[in-house]
Amino acid sequence: MPIDAAKALAADPRTHQISWDHKDVLLYHLGLGAGCPATDPSELKYTLESRLHVLPSFATVAGSGMAMLGGLGAPGIEVDLAAVLHGGQAITLHRPIPVRGAADTSSRVVAVYDKTKAAVVVLRSEVSDADGPLWTSEADIFVRGEGGFGGDRGPARRQEAPTGEPDHTVERFIREDQALLYRLSGDWNPLHADPEFARRAGFDRPILHGLCSYGMTLKAVVDTVLDGEVSRVRSYRTRFAGIAFPAETLRIRMWVSSGTVRASVSAAERDDAPVLLDTVVEYA
Template sequence: MPIDPARALAAEPRTAEISWDHRDVQLYHLGLGAGIPATDPGELRYTLESGLHVLPAFVTVAGGGKGIAGGLSGPGLDIDLTAVLHGGQTVRLHRPVPPVGTAVSSTRVAAVYDKGKAAVLVLRTEASDAEGPLWTNDAQIFVRGEGGFGGERGPATRTELPGREPDKTVERYVREDQALLYRLSGDLNPLHADPEFAARAGFDRPILHGLCTYGMTLKAVVDTLLGGEPARVTSYTTRFTGVVFPGETLRIRLWAEDGRRVRAAVGAVERDDAPVLADTVVEHH
């Protein structure tokens, strides 16, 4: 079997030193659509190096975002990348991410679940600097055709949305060039830029990175319900349920709960609110 769960789980973590500076953070924010209007004080916190705030979702690309790619090529894993889907993402912050930093990043397979027709790998990346832990980043990766080995199914991740109208609903336009800009933060998969490659993958045109939608949604939460303060976020999780095409509009519905949590549901407006993110929760203080 291409996936050997016992070997994958027992493998030594892959470690690397990563670094970033304000330019990496600014480029990431611009890739999420920050900076419109360019002189808006609320946008300048993401685009101007003086007083720069860091959206916690930046950790998915810090150091070039190589944790997932490296994790999929470890011991016990012989995976056809065409069978791989990014199923979900969780980021837990141990303290606010600085706009300039150096850290040691460690990536390992934290879990292997058996979903019947697919296996799910949880690739866990932990980063620490001289002052201690910074973040823990879990990517849930579906590998089609690799289930049925008799393993645990894993925890349920589905959550119910509140039975009331959203507290806020915002729309965010995805620019035609947004995937081209976002990919410069590290994910150069041609699926997001090359029409011929996208066609071979079964799409009419290149699609937006799921992690770009992930970042755009967190920015909407921070700007709308957290007073524009990214440092208030302590964790952020989502499940990817559909694709987004550049040129579409995201409709982001938000529910505030208990002063500590925001639930979100995200759909593509032009396709009758076809869901693209579900089971999305931002924990904050």
């Protein structure tokens, strides 16, 4: 069987070093659509090195996102990448991410769940620099066709949808070239750039990276609810429920309570087809 759950869970963590600087951060922010309007002071915090702060979702691409790829190469995990879907993503911040840094990453498989028709591999990465822990991230990876091995189904990840009218609703346009720019932060999957490859995958045109929608949503929450203060974010998690295309508009609804923002994200032009669900930002 391509997935040996016991072997994967017993394997030692995979470790490697990552580094980044202001150019990586600027490129990531531009890939999320930052800089519109270009001279807006609130946008310059994302696009000008002298004022730069780091959106916490940058953790998903720091070091070109090697943590997730390292986890998929763990002992006991031998899968066809064409059968892999990114089901969910969570980040816990231990302190603000610096504009420049070098850190050690330790990645391991912490769970393998049997969903009958698919397996879910949960990858956890812990990142620390010379001053201590920076962030912990978890990715839920669906592997189609690898279920049915008699394992634990795992916890229910879906939450009840927020009730009542949202406190905020904002829209963020996805530029036509945005996936081409975002992929320069490390996700080179041709699904996001090559029309022929996208058609073979069942789409009429290339789709936006799920983690780009993830970053766009966090930026919208930070700018709308947290007065642009990225350091207030403590954790951020979501479930990838659908796709978005370049040249579409993300409609982001936010329900705010003390210390928590719940959000749902949909494609406005496609009758609010879901893109992100079970989305929660915890903040100070």
